[in-house]
Amino acid sequence: MLSASNIVKHFDIGGARTPVLREVSVDIEQGEFVAVVGRSGSGKTTLLNVLSTLIRPDAGVLRYRDEDLTGLADQRLNTLRQSDFAVIFQFHHLLPYLTVLENSLLPFMRSVRTVPRAATERARRCLDRVGLADKADRLPGSLSGGEQQRVAIARALVKDSKVLFADEPTGSLDKGTGGEIMALLADLHRDGLTVVMVTHDPDYAAMAGRTIYLEDGRVVAMAACPA
Ligand SMILES: Nc1ncnc2c1ncn2[C@@H]1O[C@H](COP(=O)(O)OP(=O)(O)O)[C@@H](O)[C@H]1O
Ligand SMILES: [Mg+2]
Incomplete structure (x- = not known):
């Protein structure tokens, strides 16, 4: 589905x-x-970030569903990313002055001026999916860390994305809350979502079907996890 070959990226350090x-x-x-x-x-x-097309590699080829993304113009890449990819981070990046429902509608607000009713209904279903149906009108600041991350997941789901990229989604949560977020990601995966997740936690890595080990910018091992 997503294939990266010989990706090279430099930074000015x-x-x-x-x-x-x-x-x-x-x-x-x-x-x-x-x-x-x-x-x-x-x-x-x-x-x-390279896989989710947030940054471009210096060399190598990135293909998605048999399309070479390497040479695509920014605009086409943005369109593809908005329709097919969702990203969640260690910190939830919610807007504090918008309600939970409004935050989960943000992907629509960027592209259209008035949010269609169908989108609002979809956002409510996504909030229900992450267990926050009853908190739609709250502000993020009044939620726990785990609940805030759930809103970020609902926001990632609202566009019917095909691939979810998660960069240490439990990194700022305690182990119990992190476990709940992981259980939610595992559920979404069971429902058919493709998930690529960075984690520090071996227990969480073991929940994935496969682990890619990076060392100093190289893949040093790939292991299938026992089911
Ligand atoms: N935008 C950037 N500019 C300069 N250096 C960066 C940038 N992003 C990451 N780096 C450097 O690249 C290396 C890898 O970073 P990163 O991919 O964030 O590692 P990890 O997520 O495994 O901790 C680090 O040395 C980091 O400091
Ligand atoms: Mg990192």
């Missing part, structure tokens, strides 16, 4: 052009749940 991804190749099958693990600084976030 301390004035020196430094390789952060060194010829990374990964294939993500439709319906897979893949964990990306590795030490801090090994390039996990950069890889996720």
Whole structure:
């Protein structure tokens, strides 16, 4: 479904052009749940950002459903990302002055001036899916950390995305709350969503079907997790 070959990415670190991804190749099958693990600084976030087309690689090829994305213009890449990809981060990035429902509608607000009623209904269903139906009119600040991350997940689901990219989605949560978020991601995966998740936690990586280990910008191992 998503295939990256020989991806190279450099960043300017301390004035020196430094390789952060060194010829990374990964294939993500439709319906897979893949964990990306590795030490801090090994390039996990950069890889996720390349796969989700948030940043462009310096070299290598990224293909999605048999389309070469490498040469696509920004506008077409944005359209594809908005329709097929969803991203959640360690911090939820909710807007504090919008309600839970309004936050979950944000993907629609960027593209249309008035939110269609069908979108509002869909957002309510997504909030229901993440267990927040009764908190739609609250402000994020009045929710717990786990609930805030659930809103971010609802916002990611509202567009009927095909691939969910999650960069340490439990990174700012305690273990119990993190476990609830992981159970929710596993549920969504069972329902057919393709999930690519960066995590530090071996227990959470074990919930994925496969783990990709990064070390210093290289894939050093790939292991299927026992079911
Ligand atoms: N935008 C950036 N500009 C400069 N250096 C960056 C940038 N993003 C990441 N880096 C550097 O690239 C390396 C890999 O970062 P990252 O992909 O965030 O690693 P990880 O997510 O595994 O901790 C780190 O040394 C980091 O400091
Ligand atoms: Mg990171």
